[in-house]
Amino acid sequence: MKKIAVYTSGGDAPGMNACIRAIVRGAVFHGVEVYGIIRGYNGMIKGDIIPLNSQSVSNIIQRGGTVLKSARSKEFMTPEGRKKAYDQLKSRGIEGLVAIGGNGTFTGAEIFYNEYKIPTVGAPGTIDNDLYGTDYTIGYDTAVNTALDAIDKIRDTADSHDRVFFIEVMGRDSGYIAIQCGIAGGAESVMIPENLSPVSDVVKTLKQGFSRAKSSSIVVVAEGDEEGNAQKVAAKIKKQMDEEVDIRVTTLGHIQRGGAPTAYDRILASRLGLGALEGLLRGEKNVMAGVVNNRLVYTPFHDTITKKKPVADDLLRMVHILSV
Amino acid sequence: MKKIAVYTSGGDAPGMNACIRAIVRGAVFHGVEVYGIIRGYNGMIKGDIIPLNSQSVSNIIQRGGTVLKSARSKEFMTPEGRKKAYDQLKSRGIEGLVAIGGNGTFTGAEIFYNEYKIPTVGAPGTIDNDLYGTDYTIGYDTAVNTALDAIDKIRDTADSHDRVFFIEVMGRDSGYIAIQCGIAGGAESVMIPENLSPVSDVVKTLKQGFSRAKSSSIVVVAEGDEEGNAQKVAAKIKKQMDEEVDIRVTTLGHIQRGGAPTAYDRILASRLGLGALEGLLRGEKNVMAGVVNNRLVYTPFHDTITKKKPVADDLLRMVHILSV
Amino acid sequence: MKKIAVYTSGGDAPGMNACIRAIVRGAVFHGVEVYGIIRGYNGMIKGDIIPLNSQSVSNIIQRGGTVLKSARSKEFMTPEGRKKAYDQLKSRGIEGLVAIGGNGTFTGAEIFYNEYKIPTVGAPGTIDNDLYGTDYTIGYDTAVNTALDAIDKIRDTADSHDRVFFIEVMGRDSGYIAIQCGIAGGAESVMIPENLSPVSDVVKTLKQGFSRAKSSSIVVVAEGDEEGNAQKVAAKIKKQMDEEVDIRVTTLGHIQRGGAPTAYDRILASRLGLGALEGLLRGEKNVMAGVVNNRLVYTPFHDTITKKKPVADDLLRMVHILSV
């Protein structure tokens, strides 16, 4: 394999740039030509493809976002779109791909591989950490720390005013961010999609807190909680609290996607980028590089998309014990 | 004057603790006994008043929130409530007060002074910077930097996806936070209550940006903008944009109230706390300590409440020029 | 077991407070009385021991340092000192101990256990990550991120002035911090005690960089590097560089010990604190709780002190590849 390309797709995540850098410098190290595809599948179809070298990725390891940009592509969902994409790669002699992204990215990559057999290896880049085949995804540690920093700030004002705050964090189908920053933020309760934490349980915890003279409380809510988002949940709970409680709601939103990546994310991104590249060069295809128990592993795209990674039960137990 | 008390009231602001520390240590330095009133006027009525000394305020200069807590008090709005408050102070021999807060705090302080003549000096603590009589209020610099940090993070993801973001910052009647973090965040447009920045102007600026191949844009919206909050403004603007633009909205919310105060806020808070205390000891009353052109000045409570501090025109001009 | 005590000893590490909180709240949850020993073995000898409850540990999860304080104790190194310590515990009916600290702490704990048989379980709290029996120690992730933040800042000024910076990070016998923040900071070279990275290799790397028109370079040096500390290493290297290079040295120092712990450290600390406590209650003794491959394990104090945890070779390889 003498010529490869790399692209980012789906929601951006801090550390994607560190991953791109590792892939590019790894390719240079192994004597392979490397290209960057701009705006994911969109750029693949349009031929928005540029050569990269060691200096192209200087001074980006610490930057949030992705220098290759990202976009959704409806056209790639059609056979005609994929044909165009293939022709663009073919005409440039690109023999292999590294795809950085999440569920949607790998769904596209699997279809494309099955049709055109261009070897593709993925690197998991998504703040949600909801991909099977890796203990951690690139961007997750940064997103958790960003949300945690926000929770610490809100705790200051919650304490000063004896308030209950419902804080909504990202995670449409997954409570990973919520559970981690719930524990780290000292939350009284955490509501996540994976777990039936009915409103009545949260009410009970809050009431117990007040009876022990806790004057402020934090409830972290994953955006995808089955009970509805933070605003709705807060409204329900307000009704069930006897005494008059001052309840506020904050939705952290897109700040969780940006910012300089943490050390953990930069190292994970470097390792997974290099792992994806070297896997590709060794003949891996249609798989995602991941880290499980500190070891590099490759999991078929199909499994990463269809299998579900559970949230550890002991984390839920910890929230419960530590809020006594 | 041998015995005084300090309290915080209204919305909390980073730096209030640094201000309390300066008042307490200043009192110790000048040989005056000092008390802390818990939860503002509420604690004054209930007699929730504790003695403070130099060590009570150790290691709080860097903490957000207020160790004296804050609360709204409906009872203080009644003559009976204020009578109770007076009796509590009287019974403890408290001869003077330092009030840390904003508009509402000083409104209460003025009424109370007019009725009971206990000398009171205020220190301006509010993130909004909307008080006449001081160039800066305690908490403002921190709130601006917190909002700015969020804007920097959102810029990362806006750039990666070529999106337009509407970011709502605090400031119900005042665009100070919005204008400062608009300029510092490199925003394409800023919408504030003091200025008629009609939706059509913002549309024009955004369109010009797109015509010059700007791929992402940030519009900072003060929560009190006359055109409605960020969600409403974004909806209006989306309708007026010809091309298909990917527009997102984020409301920063209560994170702006918390966090460790900046150097500027700690120094300002120390200076104003000490200034309020030493003014009180020298015979000032019914006034707020402020900093105007780097000098300590005292302004009657009445003026701080009724007069309006304008946003500097040259700042609005800067947003316009710098987004070319 | 109905009554236990917890103490911190040795160099403080961010997350120790989160660990104390988990132990205390875990004890409350399990109906066990819990005491805090102030200043480690020093307070054990002097009987500086206080009762703790759920509220004692409110609002400390986010604080650096240790609320129980830490100190070195020469007296505990003597049989007489340990006898006094035992009498203090005995007289209070304390039946078990949780020790938070590093090498020195566990050395003391092992001797004490062998003499007096009070069951003791350790939790690894040290920024150096050099303890056998756990993949990560409490405080390590925070220290790495603090050092990384400093490296990012120094990169700004290094780039502006085309300089080579030698940055010394903590790690007397261990290169963990250096290697992690070397990779994450995009360093051109990393010098650590575990690895013979002779000065001549670093010179070669720097020269190659200059030949590829890299205008600035970062070399991260562990304080314990066998080639001497950053100042000495920089002086040696300056002599071997042909061209005139502008070399600067910065020693990061004690900032690496402080600051609010990261999410990772707070969760790890909570998990290890709870793990140590629940191990103790289940009958574990003379062991340290650790996390290996995401699972909680207990390792004899003796092994944690005498065995050596290697730095992963693939990390050193990564530094080399990624600086091309």
Place this chain on the structure above:
Amino acid sequence: MKKIAVYTSGGDAPGMNACIRAIVRGAVFHGVEVYGIIRGYNGMIKGDIIPLNSQSVSNIIQRGGTVLKSARSKEFMTPEGRKKAYDQLKSRGIEGLVAIGGNGTFTGAEIFYNEYKIPTVGAPGTIDNDLYGTDYTIGYDTAVNTALDAIDKIRDTADSHDRVFFIEVMGRDSGYIAIQCGIAGGAESVMIPENLSPVSDVVKTLKQGFSRAKSSSIVVVAEGDEEGNAQKVAAKIKKQMDEEVDIRVTTLGHIQRGGAPTAYDRILASRLGLGALEGLLRGEKNVMAGVVNNRLVYTPFHDTITKKKPVADDLLRMVHILSV
């Protein structure tokens, strides 16, 4: 004036990029062609001069360092060097200059102006804040906050171990950084060049603290203190303390030069950049733009170099009162 150039020179400071951006966008706004000179006077002599436009300065407002780079130039100190520089500018038709830097930069600019009469206006960019003619210099607020953040971290570990820390901050001839982060960091003592704070005074303050059961202390030392740097000062003081105190020294070093600029610095830099540019276009020359009492003023280069801006006495008084 139809063609101008901008350069940065001397030590870099956070906010220089925001200043460059304001100058470039201001020039575009006013229809003036603008060039960037790389590496200050060095690039002026070599003709390392590039055209800039609005997009050249996109997305740099938040970056530390200077995209135009900086360097010292011995050649510019000679008449021959300056002749070459003039020829380079002349050949490109550059009619005016904006110089961003400190003392050294403006010394060069004044000599050059006197010889060749190319109108030049300066913008004060230096973290030291030691320039006459402006209340604040670009980079100062960021440097103070960076140092403060480090002091907060060190306070954590100082408290845990009951230690005295001597922390050296930047400021060779000026105690501005030291005094501000001394007050904001709650330091027990501050030692600065402008003030004879003899070792004996510091010893007295520390002893008083210990007598009041303060267990830890912070002394901030400006690098230029007449008593010697932090290491030397700490050694002297250790000898004069009766009891055994655990004294540590940390030199913050170059981290103070880097990092994303604060809101204050970005706004100040934008305002001064625009002010320098518009002054130049209006006919100002041989002057520096500054902000005094919130108003834009122009001060002759000669005065900025030769006059001394005093540290406010009330700040020194505050350190004293607040450490009681």
